[in-house]
Amino acid sequence: MxxxxxxxxxxxxxxxxxxxxxxxxxxxxxxxxxxxxxxxxxxxxxxxxxxxxxxxxxxxxxxxxxxxxxxxxxxxxxxxxxxxxxxxxxxxxxxxxxxxxxxxxxxxxxxxxxxxxxxxxxxxxxxxxxxxxxxxxxxxxxxxxxxxxxxxxxxxxxxxxxxxxxxxxxxxxxxxxxxxxxQMHISKNSTSWRKFLKGVKMKKRYxxxxxxxxxxxxxxxxxxxxxxxxxxxxxxxxxxxxxxxxxxxxxxxxxxxxxxxxxxxxxxxxxxxxxxxxxxxxxxxxxxxxxxxxxxxxxxxxxxxxxxxxxxxxxxxxxxxxxxxxxxxxxxxxxxxxxxxxxxxxxxxxxxxxxxxxxxxxxxxxxxxxxxxxxxxxxxxxxxxxIPETLPSKEELRWQQSVELLLVISDSGLPLYSKVLRKKKFQADLSLTSGVLNGVMSITEAITSRSTLKTIKQKDYCIMLEKGKYATLAVMTEYELTTLRNQMIEFLKEFEEKYEKVLVAWNGDNNLFSSVYRLVVKYFGLRSIFVHRQAF
Known part of the structure; x- marks a missing residue:
């Protein structure tokens, strides 16, 4: 089905x-x-x-x-x-x-x-x-x-x-x-002979x-x-x-x-x-x-x-x-x-x-x-x-079941929107959590001079992060999964396109994002969504 x-x-x-x-x-x-x-x-x-x-x-x-x-x-x-x-x-x-x-x-x-x-x-x-x-x-x-x-x-x-x-x-x-x-936009691309030959050499068996x-x-x-x-x-x-x-x-x-x-x-x-x-x-x-x-x-x-x-x-x-x-x-x-x-x-x-x-x-x-x-x-x-086996693992195939919490964070570190996607009690203050995550990402980028932090791993869970132009999407999950990452990218892209004007001049009113649940259903395939009552 x-x-x-x-x-x-x-x-x-x-x-x-x-x-x-x-x-x-x-x-x-x-x-x-x-x-x-x-x-x-x-x-x-x-x-x-x-x-x-x-x-x-x-x-x-x-x-x-x-x-x-x-x-x-x-x-x-x-x-x-x-x-x-x-x-x-x-x-x-x-x-x-x-x-x-x-x-x-x-x-x-x-x-x-x-x-x-x-x-x-x-x-x-x-x-x-x-x-x-x-x-x-x-x-x-x-x-x-x-x-x-x-x-x-x-x-x-x-x-x-x-x-x-x-x-x-x-x-x-x-x-x-x-x-x-x-419906689809394939972006313009460019390369050089050096990159071309390097790419061929790196994937010899393929x-x-x-x-x-x-x-x-x-x-x-x-x-x-x-x-x-x-x-x-x-x-x-x-x-x-x-x-x-x-x-x-x-x-x-x-x-x-x-x-x-x-x-x-x-x-x-x-x-x-x-x-x-x-x-x-x-x-x-x-x-x-x-x-x-x-x-x-x-x-x-x-x-x-x-x-x-x-x-x-x-x-x-x-x-x-x-x-x-x-x-x-x-x-x-x-x-x-x-x-x-x-x-x-x-x-x-x-x-x-x-x-x-x-x-x-x-x-x-x-x-x-x-x-x-x-x-x-x-x-x-x-x-x-x-060559590597590219069929997804059992965890990838059941990626929806591993997602626990979704949190959209503004560039200033404030929570814009959150949803609990599994029946689980979260005691953390999401305003504080959003600020901490935003700070960790900024510090990591400043210290390492590398791209933005993508994942924070703990013993029983991990937090996957995806940074956009105006906001960052954080998802708490049991496993770091490629399928979930792809859905996060698509979700964040449409979220920013739909709410761009609101995000540019956001006044702190979270009710402006009340319809985001439709995007959650669309990209995370969940029919039963549980609202996090302490989100804001």
């Missing part, structure tokens, strides 16, 4: 911007991948040229980090999405082969900008880590369904339908974007996971492309039809298991869920090895199994874990770095399969080709279990 309530709150407050982000994400690697292969095949070009697109992603992310991140992110998103859609339409309608490389480059550059921004949207929206798996996989389910529809339109020989479908999704994304224009995840995305599809395109058991005239069948089966399978994967991510943990995905994908590859040359295994059974592994592994490695490990500040830069690494991995996956094909004859030695794919499955589990 709580999951549904929180999901409804998210849709009410940030739903339109989230919809725009989901649709933009649907125009990602998968629609992009099939369209690029489709056009290269129709013009008789070597399929390895799809690398132009993935190199474009890397360059786009670099440009985003050092230039576009400093601009208005709403405008960057709109321009990038429009450029992406224009390039897709251009690929469908072009008549000159050289234009393929222009449009593939533009799609890559656009995706290199879009991915960090929609990752930022996800960071802003998914503030409850105990629901992140379910929320992420609901959005993935939408993307999987849209990708399946797009490829089905190709199989129906309906190029016009593909164009209309893309334009329809673009129109909905634009409408959602404008309706939700003010970057290796992203590199291998990117490698696995492209390797999963391009290995299938090469087998379907070169193995004698397939008809050369039906290459795109067979590839379309493979992709549809894979994403139908992914769609069926998406919700279950999200539930598993929020129960057994991120690492074990990703590890399970690696094992399942390995089984899919093994079936192709043991049933070499079996068209039904290649086009139906193997992609169905690999689709299950895909939905467990890839969204977690490329979205859930990166969102949770990203810093609270400057995270668009972090996401830009993510997609530089991931795009590099995808390019390497394409080149690896292509170079391997030059020394192995698909068909006669397909078993060698397939076994060569196994090495990444041996590396992935090791890397996965080197």
């Amino acid at each position: 709580t999951f549904l309530m929180e999901s409804w709150k998210v849709l009410q407050t940030k739903g339109f911007k989230l919809i725009a982000g989901i649709l933009a994400g649907s125009f990602s690697y998968f629609i992009n991948f099939f369209l690029a292969i489709q056009i290269l095949e129709e013009f008789g070009l070597n399929l390895v040229w799809i690398c132009v697109n993935f190199v474009g992603v890397v360059l786009g992310a670099i440009i985003f980090i050092f230039f576009s991140a400093r601009k208005d992110q709403n405008i960057v998103f709109l321009v990038s999405l429009t450029t992406l859609i224009g390039s897709y339409i251009g690929l469908h309608l072009l008549t000159q082969a050289w234009l393929i490389f222009v449009f593939l480059s533009l799609t890559g550059l656009s995706l290199g900008h879009i991915f960090p921004i929609i990752s930022g949207y996800a960071k802003e929206v998914y503030i409850f880590p105990q629901y992140l798996g379910k929320w992420q996989y609901l959005t993935n389910l939408v993307s999987f369904i849209l990708i399946t529809i797009y490829v089905l339109l190709y199989l129906k020989s309906n190029t016009f339908g593909q164009i209309i479908f893309i334009l329809f999704l673009y129109s909905v994304a634009l409408l959602a974007y404008f309706l939700g224009h003010n 970057w290796i996971l992203l590199l291998l995840a990117g490698f696995q995305i492209s390797n999963l599809f391009f290995a299938a492309v090469l087998i379907i395109d070169n193995d004698p058991i397939f008809s050369g005239d039906e290459f795109l039809t067979n590839l379309g069948t493979y992709i549809i089966v894979l994403f139908i399978s992914s769609s069926i298991f998406a919700i279950f994967a999200g539930m598993l991510y929020d129960s057994i943990g991120r690492r074990w869920s990703m590890g399970l995905g690696v094992i399942i994908m390995g089984i899919g590859i093994a079936l192709m090895v043991f049933f070499i040359g079996n068209i039904y295994v290649y086009l139906y059974i193997s992609p169905a199994i690999m689709g299950i592994g895909f939905t467990f592994l890839i969204p977690g490695a490329t979205m859930i874990v990166p969102i949770e490990l990203a810093p609270k500040k400057n995270y668009p830069i972090q996401f830009g770095i993510n997609f530089i690494i991931q795009g590099t991995g995808m390019s390497l996956g394409i080149l690896f399969d292509y170079l391997l094909m030059q020394v192995i004859t698909i068909g006669e030695n397909s078993i060698i080709f397939l076994f060569s794919q196994v090495f990444v499955y041996l590396l992935m589990p090791y890397i996965i279990f080197q």
Whole structure:
């Protein structure tokens, strides 16, 4: 019930911007991948040229980090999405082969900008880590369904339908974007090469996971492309039809298991869920090895199994874990770095399969080709279990039950508002308590020359502090919890926005804050609030 309530709150407050982000994400690697292969095949070009697109992603992310991140992110998103859609339409309608490389480059550059921004949207929206798996996989389910529809339109020989479908999704994304224009604000960011390289070095294991995840995305599809395109058991005239069948089966399978994967991510943990995905994908590859040359295994059974592994592994490695490990500040830069690494991995996956094909004859030695794919499955589990588990602890999941007292303090150290959130007698004078806390924070900042004090820990409880522009929020709780910290930040932000005029010229009248309880209910999810009678 709580999951549904929180999901409804998210849709009410940030739903339109989230919809725009989901649709933009649907125009990602998968629609992009099939369209690029489709056009290269129709013009008789070597399929390895799809690398132009993935190199474009890397360059786009670099440009985003050092230039576009400093601009208005709403405008960057709109321009990038429009450029992406224009390039897709251009690929469908072009008549000159050289234009393929222009449009593939533009799609890559656009995706290199879009991915960090929609990752930022996800960071802003998914503030409850105990629901992140379910929320992420609901959005993935939408993307999987849209990708399946797009490829089905190709199989129906309906190029016009593909164009209309893309334009329809673009129109909905634009409408959602404008309706939700003010729902989320991704702040401008900037960095330097020194900070950029330092960030990459500090998170080496995490970057290796992203590199291998990117490698696995492209390797999963391009290995299938090469087998379907070169193995004698397939008809050369039906290459795109067979590839379309493979992709549809894979994403139908992914769609069926998406919700279950999200539930598993929020129960057994991120690492074990990703590890399970690696094992399942390995089984899919093994079936192709043991049933070499079996068209039904290649086009139906193997992609169905690999689709299950895909939905467990890839969204977690490329979205859930990166969102949770990203810093609270400057995270668009972090996401830009993510997609530089991931795009590099995808390019390497394409080149690896292509170079391997030059020394192995698909068909006669397909078993060698397939076994060569196994090495990444041996590396992935090791890397996965080197990164920290990001599933919240039991204390995080029950954060509401640990909160005992909420106190809002003015800059002068006087209590503005207080609430007892659990049935417990507090004998302390809150006016004195407010002054003491305010004094401790000021002294700590003056002595250490560091940022404001965040937590005061005692044996049986701790006091979490969050300082704003006009006020400080203090929460007495049993544990110091990340989820609670996020709620405190959001609460204080809205509190100061709503009461800014009152706070600037406050005359000591606490009755001016009598309606704050609505914010308490909103951000701390409590229906039964007990008033502290001695607050003022």
